[in-house]
Amino acid sequence: MAVGKFGPASAFFFVDGFNLISQKLKSLREKATSPVEDLTGLGDSSQVNVPVGVVSSEVTQEGAYFDTTATTGGHVAFAGNIPTSSQASQRVMCLGMSGNTTGYPFVGFKGTYSNEYEVLSESGSLTKANVTFAMTGSRDAGKIVQPLAAKTSSWNTESTPVDNTSSTSGGGVGYLQCTAASGFSAFTGQLKESSDDVTYATFINFSNNVSAPFAERSEMSGTVQRYVAFTGTVTGSGSITVFCGFSRS
Amino acid sequence: MRFKALRNLTWPSPDSMTMVKRAGGISKLSDEQRQKLVMKSCKAGGFCDGVPESSMKWLLKQGLVEKVDHLDRKKKVGEE
Numbered sequence: 001m002a003v004g005k006f007g008p009a010s011a012f013f014f015v016d017g018f019n020l021i022s023q024k025l026k027s028l029r030e031k032a033t034s035p036v037e038d039l040t041g042l043g044d045s046s047q048v049n050v051p052v053g054v055v056s057s058e059v060t061q062e063g064a065y066f067d068t069t070a071t072t073g074g075h076v077a078f079a080g081n082i083p084t085s086s087q088a089s090q091r092v093m094c095l096g097m098s099g100n101t102t103g104y105p106f107v108g109f110k111g112t113y114s115n116e117y118e119v120l121s122e123s124g125s126l127t128k129a130n131v132t133f134a135m136t137g138s139r140d141a142g143k144i145v146q147p148l149a150a151k152t153s154s155w156n157t158e159s160t161p162v163d164n165t166s167s168t169s170g171g172g173v174g175y176l177q178c179t180a181a182s183g184f185s186a187f188t189g190q191l192k193e194s195s196d197d198v199t200y201a202t203f204i205n206f207s208n209n210v211s212a213p214f215a216e217r218s219e220m221s222g223t224v225q226r227y228v229a230f231t232g233t234v235t236g237s238g239s240i241t242v243f244c245g246f247s248r249s
Numbered sequence: 250m251r252f253k254a255l256r257n258l259t260w261p262s263p264d265s266m267t268m269v270k271r272a273g274g275i276s277k278l279s280d281e282q283r284q285k286l287v288m289k290s291c292k293a294g295g296f297c298d299g300v301p302e303s304s305m306k307w308l309l310k311q312g313l314v315e316k317v318d319h320l321d322r323k324k325k326v327g328e329e
Contacts, residue, residue: 158275
């Protein structure tokens with residue numbers, strides 16, 4: 001578990017497989033709010049606030065380069081993805097502020113719309129872009145199982161699993177972000193669990209995909225054992241850059 | 250009695266299991282030990298009789314493995 005203080009070098013931010021930190025963001029803000037209702041009444045000497053049970057999330061990024069590079073640029077990630085109808089596709093977002101390391105915290109969001117995209121051109125400066133994201137659905141706080149890393153052959157993280165110290169019974173959500181891929185004809189990622197750090201069983205299978213950038217969110221129900229690890233299986237020769245996190249419910 | 254995996258499984262080979270057991274788990278192996286580690290695997294739907302007995306308990310309890318009636322084995326000549 002991450003402890004201590006963190007600075008700008010510890011931030012990471014992925015949307016649909018786009019690694020937005022590479023766009024040199026000047027700020028990234030993630031805010032979770034639980035609205036409360038004021039139930040203060042006659043006879044109360046102190047204000048009484050009660051959560052109404054709805055959590056809202058807001059993420060904003062500011063000061064990124066306006067980058068039109070195909071497949072990796074921020075403009076490519078956002079210009080064509082302003083939702084234009086109620087049936088607009090939701091995006092898969094993961095971010096963290098305490099480092100890209102196994103076992104460290106990350107946050108994923110169930111449904112993300114990049115509903116505001118602002119481009120700024122100023123004298124004496126490079127053109128910048130700001131994005132505001134609206135969330136629909138849950139905010140999933142979890143742990144990094146596979147830190148973002150480039151791989152050139154099949155691998156697993158069973159030697160460095162995330163240890164929750166005990167099993168949980170509320171299911172969970174797995175997030176996969178792939179920022180780059182080349183050469184391989186197939187790639188599948190799996191989240192695996194173990195009670196004893198000896199035998200591992202798959203509990204989430206991500207879809208086969210090698211067309212980066214891409215991301216996937218997968219929910220599961222029931223028991224999740226103490227240890228969680230990631231397996232990446234590739235076919236052919238090439239390179240793939242992948243991040244995976246899991247949030248227990 | 251045979252066991253059928255209901256999920257993809259991986260586990261140490263019998264020879265590796267001694268090393269893993271002594272270390273206290275796969276994540277406790279040294280780099281040198283990890284180089285010698287041999288793992289077995291089984292896809293969902295296949296037989297996983299080689300899974301260590303200590304692991305079989307939690308796998309059965311969680312419903313990730315099921316006991317299969319002995320009649321599922323190929324019958325030997327003369328077997329009824």
